[in-house]
Amino acid sequence: MSSGLSLPLIDLYSPDRAAVAESIRQACIEYGFFYVINHGIGKGIFQKVFEESQKFFSLPLEEKMKLKRNDAHRGYTALYAETLDTSTEFKGDLKESFYIGSNSQDDLNQWPSEESLPLWRDTMQSYHQDVMSVAKRLASLIALSLNLDDNFFERIGAWDFPMASVRLLHYPGELSACDNGKYGASAHSDYGIITLLVTDGVPGLQICREKDTNPQLWENVHHVNGAFIVNVGDLLERWTNCLFRSTLHRVLAIGKDRYSVAFFLDPNPDCLVECLESCCSDSHPPRFPPIRSGDYLKERLRVTYS
Numbered sequence: 001m002s003s004g005l006s007l008p009l010i011d012l013y014s015p016d017r018a019a020v021a022e023s024i025r026q027a028c029i030e031y032g033f034f035y036v037i038n039h040g041i042g043k044g045i046f047q048k049v050f051e052e053s054q055k056f057f058s059l060p061l062e063e064k065m066k067l068k069r070n071d072a073h074r075g076y077t078a079l080y081a082e083t084l085d086t087s088t089e090f091k092g093d094l095k096e097s098f099y100i101g102s103n104s105q106d107d108l109n110q111w112p113s114e115e116s117l118p119l120w121r122d123t124m125q126s127y128h129q130d131v132m133s134v135a136k137r138l139a140s141l142i143a144l145s146l147n148l149d150d151n152f153f154e155r156i157g158a159w160d161f162p163m164a165s166v167r168l169l170h171y172p173g174e175l176s177a178c179d180n181g182k183y184g185a186s187a188h189s190d191y192g193i194i195t196l197l198v199t200d201g202v203p204g205l206q207i208c209r210e211k212d213t214n215p216q217l218w219e220n221v222h223h224v225n226g227a228f229i230v231n232v233g234d235l236l237e238r239w240t241n242c243l244f245r246s247t248l249h250r251v252l253a254i255g256k257d258r259y260s261v262a263f264f265l266d267p268n269p270d271c272l273v274e275c276l277e278s279c280c281s282d283s284h285p286p287r288f289p290p291i292r293s294g295d296y297l298k299e300r301l302r303v304t305y306s
Helices: 017-030 043-057 061-065 103-108 120-145 234-239 293-304
Strands: 002-004 009-011 033-037 075-077 096-101 163-171 183-188 194-199 205-208 218-220 228-232 248-252 258-266
Touching (some): 009 017, 043 120, 096 120, 103 120, 120 163, 120 194, 120 258, 234 293
Parallel strands (some): 002 218, 009 033
Antiparallel strands (some): 096 163, 183 248, 194 258, 205 248
16 A cells, blocks of 8 residues: 655755754655755756666676675675565665765775776766765754754764765666565665665655555655655664664566666764763663664675675
């Protein structure tokens, strides 16, 4: 069962930062998802990234496999290589992807040849830098929403060497008989702090706000032109003692090509994630022990690709 929902629209450059922070707080408590508009990235930039993404995914498989995802989780991941819902009966989700890390981690990245895709590397590096700026501004508003100083994440060193990555995604339109019942991305929550997603407008993304209900209610997330779809990740849920929800979501395989671009904002690997003082009390003690960001993410990725 599914229905549509109207997620909050957050104006990133509104002059009333206090009101924006309160809107973010309510969105993270109620949905774990919201839209970000007025973020400063133009339509032409998104279009260019999608064009270059489609060019890569249209290459022959043997060419893409030359850039197979390495131990640093940079590069190409083929169809069925990832299982987000480890309880599913199906082995492997129906999508292919490509991970790109920050420019400061450029020695870990992998790139298509300039002969085949001359604009690809510059396009993706520039996009990574642009979205990182948006994500850091958004994170400062999230800090305000939690009754913290807006420079909280900078102060604890979260952005000194952040594990921030762009992930290009392609969900194929042609489905075989053996793909029946599979998901483009099976039900999961994201691992880090926040995810900023843009899509090509093809539907398929759904969220389940109450994951423990039976049967689960899945609601469609609609496309908003020029907006980022933002969702809370598991690390932020831990930080906030489950005040902010890392919402279960999935992507349906609908028999039509679908492209999207995700940006995962994860902190410096040494960053200690422990319950914020503003999110716990004697009657509501911390639910999770402190953990280093890098240790947490490493284990989540190991399970996903095992």
